[in-house]
Amino acid sequence: MxxxxxxxxxxxxxxxxxxxxxxxxxxxxxxxxxxxxxxxxxxxxxxxxxxxxxxxxxxxxxxxxxxxxxxxxxxxxxxMARTFQNIELFSHLTVVDNLMLGRHNHMRYGALSAFLWLGKARAEELKNRAAVEEVIDFLELEQWRRYPVGLLPYGVQKRVELGRALAMExxxxxxxxxxxxxxxxxxxxxxxxxxxxxxxxxxxxxxxxxxxxxxxxxxxxxxxxxxxxxxxxxxxxxxxxxxxxxxxxxxxxxxxxxx
The missing domain is CATH 3.40.50.300 (P-loop containing nucleotide triphosphate hydrolases)
Structure with missing residues (x-):
């Protein structure tokens, strides 16, 4: 098919x-x-x-x-997800935060729920964080998870870019x-x-x-x-x-x- x-x-x-x-x-x-x-x-x-x-x-x-x-x-x-020849990451954000950006299509709560940190927003955040953790484990990014992406070796940055695409499922x-x-x-x-x-x-x-x-x-x-x-x-x-x-x-x- x-x-x-x-x-x-x-x-x-x-x-x-x-x-x-x-x-x-x-x-x-x-x-x-x-x-x-x-x-x-x-x-x-x-x-x-x-x-x-x-x-x-x-x-x-x-x-x-x-x-x-x-x-x-x-x-x-x-x-449909895409990586880019020229890295398109947010260099001042951590690996985890960059991967979380790949979850935007899966976030179902609105701005008010997020601001007030209501139950739905909290549950969705935990669910999306868990999905990101799976990507980190899959691409062996654990040691860099809290580093700003701009400080990482080039090859690892390319891996993070792949990870952000995978985070979209x-x-x-x-x-x-x-x-x-x-x-x-x-x-x-x-x-x-x-x-x-x-x-x-x-x-x-x-x-x-x-x-x-x-x-x-x-x-x-x-x-x-x-x-x-x-x-x-x-x-x-x-x-x-x-x-x-x-x-x-x-x-x-x-x-x-x-x-």
Whole structure:
């Protein structure tokens, strides 16, 4: 069963085509990767999915809901969460407070109840705190829980960003270059956590990433883009052997790779 169905999406800005006839689907529990050179349209696809951009053509259906024209906060409420290439955390807030921000869609009490600290607000706060504690344990963030995020190592900050998305209890997770700027050890840690998200939480994911080793190791299927158009979608082994993909992106050294 498909979680997400994208059909013939086209997005242009003042005549410049960013996404041109893109179609793909993502199944339950699948890790679907999108790769391509800079400017290929990868982030534009994420912006279409999350409601930042509205395409001129095509359809996007997420668990039966048509997302075209829906505002980003409404899409998030449907269960789509996103991390960002450039960390979008509140640097002066602690890890716990940043993760609590991911619970906003699950907070059912109003400002008055919160101000007076009435029973409903208190019960909701405890429930959301418990959910955040599960994320902290899952991503092994316990030792940093009370630290301001801005004081943490870069790789840990990226992990906190993943944690904030997981705190939303997503039905689909968009990972925008999750290991960008990381060293080898940090990349290996993030790869392990991404696998845990798929295998233990069974959350389907779409990942945009330039680290080809990570993509080929983790992804179930890969869509390769060039100049806004998909040139091949298939398993990592199939994509690595495609002459058009080698020519457009992977490079001559990949010709000798065997499935």
């Amino acid at each position: 498909s979680v997400l169905e994208v059909t013939d999406v086209r997005l242009a800005f003042d005549g410049v085509v960013a996404v041109d006839g893109v179609s793909f689907e993502v199944g339950e529990g699948e890790l679907f990767a999108v790769i391509g050179p800079n400017g290929a349209g990868k982030t534009s696809i994420f912006n279409v999915l999350s409601g930042v951009y509205r395409p001129q053509q095509g359809t996007v259906r997420f668990r039966g809901h048509d997302l075209i024209g829906m505002r980003p906060h409404r899409i998030a409420a449907q269960g 997503p039905k689909l997770l968009l990972l925008d270059e999750p290991v960008a700027g990381m060293n080898v050890e940090e990349t290996e840690d993030m790869a392990r956590f991404i696998l845990d998200v798929r295998e233990e939480l069974n959350i389907p994911m779409i990942m945009v990433e330039h680290d080809m080793g990570l993509v080929m190791d983790l992804a179930d299927r890969v869509m390769v883009m060039d100049f806004g158009r998909p040139i091949r979608t298939g398993t990592p082994a199939e994509v690595q052997q495609d002459p058009d993909v080698i020519r457009a992106y992977l490079g001559e050294q990949h010709k000798s790779v065997t499935p």
